[in-house]
Amino acid sequence: MAVTARPKLDPRKLRADFPIFEQTVNGKPLSYLDSAVTAQKPRQVLDALRTFYETSYGNVHRGVYYLSERATEGYEGAREKVRGFINAPATREVVFTRGTTEGLNLVAYAWGLTNLGPGDLVLVTELEHHSNFVPWQYVAARTGAGFRMLRLTDGGELDLSGLDAIAGEGSVKVVATNLVSNSLGTVNPIERLSAWAHEHGAIMVVDAAQAAPHRAIDVQALGCDFLAFSAHKMCGPTSVGAVWGHGALLEAMEPFNLGGHMIRRVTFEKTTWGELPHKFEAGTAPIAEAVGLGAAIDYVEDVGLEAIEAHEHELLTYALERLSDLPGLVLYGPPPERRAGIISFNVEGIHPHDVAQVLDMEGVAIRAGHHCCQPLMDRLGVVATNRASFYLYTLPEEIDRLVDGLHRVRKILG
Ligand SMILES: Cc1ncc(COP(=O)(O)O)c(C=O)c1O
Numbered sequence: 180m181a182v183t184a185r186p187k188l189d190p191r192k193l194r195a196d197f198p199i200f201e202q203t204v205n206g207k208p209l210s211y212l213d214s215a216v217t218a219q220k221p222r223q224v225l226d227a228l229r230t231f232y233e234t235s236y237g238n239v240h241r242g243v244y245y246l247s248e249r250a251t252e253g254y255e256g257a258r259e260k261v262r263g264f265i266n267a268p269a270t271r272e273v274v275f276t277r278g279t280t281e282g283l284n285l286v287a288y289a290w291g292l293t294n295l296g297p298g299d300l301v302l303v304t305e306l307e308h309h310s311n312f313v314p315w316q317y318v319a320a321r322t323g324a325g326f327r328m329l330r331l332t333d334g335g336e337l338d339l340s341g342l343d344a345i346a347g348e349g350s351v352k353v354v355a356t357n358l359v360s361n362s363l364g365t366v367n368p369i370e371r372l373s374a375w376a377h378e379h380g381a382i383m384v385v386d387a388a389q390a391a392p393h394r395a396i397d398v399q400a401l402g403c404d405f406l407a408f409s410a411h412k413m414c415g416p417t418s419v420g421a422v423w424g425h426g427a428l429l430e431a432m433e434p435f436n437l438g439g440h441m442i443r444r445v446t447f448e449k450t451t452w453g454e455l456p457h458k459f460e461a462g463t464a465p466i467a468e469a470v471g472l473g474a475a476i477d478y479v480e481d482v483g484l485e486a487i488e489a490h491e492h493e494l495l496t497y498a499l500e501r502l503s504d505l506p507g508l509v510l511y512g513p514p515p516e517r518r519a520g521i522i523s524f525n526v527e528g529i530h531p532h533d534v535a536q537v538l539d540m541e542g543v544a545i546r547a548g549h550h551c552c553q554p555l556m557d558r559l560g561v562v563a564t565n566r567a568s569f570y571l572y573t574l575p576e577e578i579d580r581l582v583d584g585l586h587r588v589r590k591i592l593g
Contacts, residue, residue, distance in 0.1 A: 186486035193482065194572045196221035207542030210577040215361050215389060215521050215568035216546055217411045224414055227474030231467050239466055240440065240457075254466050257473030258456070261421045264476045265387075265406060266397040271455040272426050275419060275469050279388040280310040282407030282422030283355075285435040285459060286384055287314035290405075291353065293433055295322040300349040302381070304329040304337055305558050306360045306367070309551040311386040315355055325349050329356075331558055335363040335512040342375055351381045358390035358401075362550045362566065363512035364495070364521030366390075373402035382428070388412055392570070393491060393519055395484040398423055410468065415475030419468035429455050436461035479571070487571045491520030494569045498522055498578045505585055507593070511559060520569035523550075526585065529592050531563045537591055541584040543577070 194200050199219045200209055211219060231253055237246035239254045255270075262270045276282040291314075295301065301319045303312050305328050319326040327345050332338045337356070345351065354376040358369050373383040382404040387396055392413030398406050405428070409420035424432075434441055434452055438461040443451040452458045479487065496515045499522065502508055507527040512518060526534050531547035538545055546566040549556045556562060567581055 185489045186483050188482055188486040188490050188571060190490065190572055190574050193221075194574070196223060196478075197572055198222060198225075200572070204542040204544075205540055208580075210541075210543040210580045212543060212545045212567040212569065212573070212577060212581060214392075214570035214573070215412070215566065217417070218392060218414050218570055219572065220416075221414055221478055223478050224416070224471055224474045228416065228467055228471045231470045236467065239464055250466055253470045253473075254464060257469040257476075258421075260473040260476045261423075264396065264480070265391070265408075265423055266399055267423045268399065269426055272423055272429060274422050274424070274429070274456045274459040275464060276407070276422050277418050277465065278409035278411065278420035279386060279407045280409075282405075282420055283311050283384070283386060284314045285422055286405045286407070286424065287318045289432040289435040289459070290382070290428065291315070291318035291324075292322060295319065295324040295352055297323040298349055299324040299352040300327050300345065301325070301353045301355070302327045302329060302345060302351055304356045304367075305331045305554050306335075306337065306363065306365060307355070307357060307552070307554070308361050308386060308388065309553070310388070311355050311357060311384070312554065315353065324352065328554065331555075334514075335360075335365050336517065337365075337367055337372075339368070339371065339375075346379055351376070351379045353384060354381050355384040355386070357386040357388070358396075359387075359393070359519045359521075360512075360552075360555075361389045361521065362523050362552045362555050362564070364389075364518040364523075364568075365513050366517050366519055369401045369403060373404075377402070389519065389521070392479065392487075393484075394488045404428055410472035410475055413475050414478050416468045416471035419465040419472050421472070426455065429459070434458050434461070438462050440464075482571055488519075490571060491569050491573075494573055494575065494578060495520045495522070497575055498567065498569075498581070501578060501582045502585075505582065507589070508585070511564060520573075521566065522568070523564040523566045525561060525564050526588060526593075529588060531565045533592055534565050534585070534588050537588045538581070538584040541580065541587065543580050543584045545581070 235249040237250040391408035407422040441461040535547035
């Protein structure tokens with residue numbers, strides 16, 4: 180019987196693309212296990228940024244001269260790459276933002292302020308990053324809409340059995356959740372939630388900050404209405420990302436930021452708005468950053484999203500196995516089948532910041548804190564956790580270093 184092999188990547192080979200790994204920390208090799216907060220940058224992206232600034236830089240959509248045309252080509256070419264990357268139906272539906280946070284704020288303000296009111300409900304989840312929680316909480320309060328939170332099971336997964344009770348409490352207009360949780364790595368059932376949201380006349384808003392860098396995204400298959408992500412978590416530059424929305428919804432929405440570039444005609448009496456996507460891109464765009472995002476898309480697509488996902492799954496399985504052997508270690512989150520390469524844990528009796536500091540002495544970088552998920556920390560009954568997260572350049576021996584470091588933590592602080 181023919182067996183289809185899962186695509187593979189070679190992290191050692193890929194690591195050579197990342198100049199940052201050429202250094203040591205405290206005389207030890209750098210084990211960067213914090214890619215969920217931001218990912219390191221390969222030479223291909225750094226070179227694309229440099230080449231763009233050196234050869235093609237100008238403002239976009241402004242001049243009729245050569246450089247402006249080249250810059251516009253680069254910027255609009257990046258938009259088309261984003262469209263392909265998330266399989267959006269139309270390039271005009273892709274809006275460049277400063278990142279996921281701005282994309283989600285854009286939807287909450289520009290859609291929420293005109294479409295929500297008393298009797299309506301906004302549904303988020305206990306698993307949300309503050310970026311997909313606070314804007315909705317705020318806009319719900321501003322419009323008089325109710326704000327509800329879908330609870331988690333003890334295993335760290337969304338408890339879908341709570342949905343119908345929430346629908347009985349009002350008219351659900353928004354369902355907003357992440358595709359992958361930045362704290363627990365939980366992969367959420369977006370297709371099911373989209374179908375449920377649409378049955379109830381709600382829009383489905385997806386925070387893909389932790390998904391886009393690590394797995395193939397298809398907005399049409401997910402069935403969502405909006406999806407946002409950031410470049411810096413997928414090998415791209417900071418301060419750029421994109422939000423995709425259904426053309427009809429974006430057309431009907433008011434603008435989010437006002438000023439240059441987003442207008443059609445300005446008079447003393449009245450201003451009318453430009454076409455999509457420009458209506459949502461006020462001011463000078465993150466031009467080089469968008470080109471860098473395009474280069475990051477080329478890079479991860481060359482490596483292969485399926486291969487990245489498979490690699491991280493292997494690392495996750497190995498790490499969970501090794502960590503569960505450690506005495507006094509509390510692991511949070513679902514089983515590997517429904518989880519991405521993110522592990523939250525606590526060492527009993529030792530504050531996460533102290534754990535992370537001892538690990539840093541060993542050259543192992545992990546995160547300690549609430550991960551911008553305070554409602555989730557409340558649910559777990561902790562103020563903070565440690566978090567290790569993986570990417571395409573993570574090596575299995577870095578997990579061994581993490582485990583050795585945790586033994587040392589126990590020795591020093593336990
Ligand atoms: C799930 C999730 N959503 C949103 C964000 C916010 O992303 P950014 O800070 O790039 O806007 C993050 C960043 O950590 C995240 O992990």
